[in-house]
Amino acid sequence: MVEQNKERNKMIVAKNLCKNYGRIQAVNNVNFCISKGEIVSLLGPNGAGKTTLMRLLTGYAEPTSGEVSIFGQNLKTQRLSCLKKIGYVPETGFLYPDMSVADFLRYTADLRGISGAEFVENFRNVVENLELKSVINQKIETLSKGFKRRTGIAAALIHNPEVLILDEPTEGLDPNQKFSLRSYLKSYGQDKIIIISTHIMEEVEAMAGRVILLNHGKLVKDTSPQELKELFPEHDIETAFYKITSEVE
Numbered sequence: 001m002v003e004q005n006k007e008r009n010k011m012i013v014a015k016n017l018c019k020n021y022g023r024i025q026a027v028n029n030v031n032f033c034i035s036k037g038e039i040v041s042l043l044g045p046n047g048a049g050k051t052t053l054m055r056l057l058t059g060y061a062e063p064t065s066g067e068v069s070i071f072g073q074n075l076k077t078q079r080l081s082c083l084k085k086i087g088y089v090p091e092t093g094f095l096y097p098d099m100s101v102a103d104f105l106r107y108t109a110d111l112r113g114i115s116g117a118e119f120v121e122n123f124r125n126v127v128e129n130l131e132l133k134s135v136i137n138q139k140i141e142t143l144s145k146g147f148k149r150r151t152g153i154a155a156a157l158i159h160n161p162e163v164l165i166l167d168e169p170t171e172g173l174d175p176n177q178k179f180s181l182r183s184y185l186k187s188y189g190q191d192k193i194i195i196i197s198t199h200i201m202e203e204v205e206a207m208a209g210r211v212i213l214l215n216h217g218k219l220v221k222d223t224s225p226q227e228l229k230e231l232f233p234e235h236d237i238e239t240a241f242y243k244i245t246s247e248v249e
Contacts, residue, residue, distance in 0.1 A: 008057035009034050012057065012163065012193060019052050027050040028217035029066070034210075036162075039189040040199040041225075044214035047246050050197045051091070053214065055166055057195070058088040058134045070163065084112075087242050089153045091167040091197075092153065097141035101132055104140060105158055112159040119158075122132035126154040129184045145172030150181070153249075157188075164188070165195045170203060182207050202235045 012034040020029040022194065027049045034040055040201060042050045055061040055108055059075055059082065068075040070082040096104055109119050121173050127133055130150040135143055141152060149172050157162060169185070170178045186207055198204065204211060213221035213228070221228065221244060229242045 002188065007068060011069075011071065013069045014053075014057070015069075017053070019049075019056060019061060019133075020064045025217045027056065029065070030214075030219045031219075032212060032219065032222060034195070035051050036191055036193055037189070038210055039186065039194045039196065039208050040210045040212055041208035042195060042212050042214065043204065043241060045218075046193070048245070049217040050214055050215040051167065052217075054088070054090075054167060054195070054197060058086055059083055060088075084159070085162040087159065087161035087164045088153045089156045089166045089169065091171070094155075095140045095148060098139060098140055100137050101143070101147075101154075102136045105155055108155040109158045110232065114159050121156050121249055122160055124162075126157050127190075130154040130157075131180060146174060146177050148174060150177070161192070163195070164192045166178050167197045169198070170174045170200065170213060201241065205237060213241070213244060220244060 015031055016031050017027055017030040018025065030053065041055065044050050056063055056139065057075075059079055062076065069211075073082050075082045085134075087199055096107070099107065105123060106119075109115070109122070114122060127136060130153060132150060132154060133148070135147050140148060143151065149169070153166065153169060154231075156166075164185075170181060173181060182203070185196075188194070196203070196207065208225055211221065211223055211225055211228055212219060225237060229235050229237045231240050232243055234240075
């Protein structure tokens with residue numbers, strides 16, 4: 001029993017997770033566990049339920065039924081404790097255009113209760129790893145799309161979260177920036193949990209060790225990128241994605 005509890009406390013667990021919007025079942029009885037050290041890619045066509053699932057995992061939405069636990073704590077009943085462990089970057093950012101990058105990171109740290117030496121260390125790390133030094137004093141409204149994206153990710157990382165959930169993290173980044181960000185996230189994810197929603201199959205193969213494939217709100221595959229490729233003779237992840245999501249009704 002002790003060993004079971006230790007293992008549970010290293011995980012995100014989604015159990016019988018459902019979310020309805022009227023007659024629409026955006027998430028339909030989804031179950032999975034994710035352990036520390038895993039980088040998981042959420043895949044699925046538009047409308048498959050990926051964004052809704054991320055909102056359920058981050059407490060932005062409450063499930064119609066089922067539950068989420070974060071390292072053994074129920075997200076609904078122990079919400080604040082769970083949210084302290086999570087960093088989340090939605091597809092549409094949450095940036096304040098009239099703030100500088102530095103001020104926005106300080107503001108986000110204040111909201112998270114991060115100050116003093118901890119803030120200085122975390123600030124230094126995110127600025128260095130997200131390559132923001134050249135724009136640190138610029139107003140966010142003046143930044144390119146790529147720098148805005150990296151600023152949002154830096155803010156999500158300012159409290160060094162155990163769980164990082166990213167929706168289309170490399171959108172707007174050039175190839176060099178994508179490579180740099182992927183390398184950093186792979187390093188960060190060695191002892192954390194990272195969940196990434198993306199339509200870029202190259203990103204899945206470059207970063208994720210596991211794929212959770214959704215269609216019509218249901219979990220239809222939970223496997224590795226390599227195993228997904230090997231399901232069909234073409235040995236191509238895009239082909240596998242197309243065939244699976246076209247077949248499932």
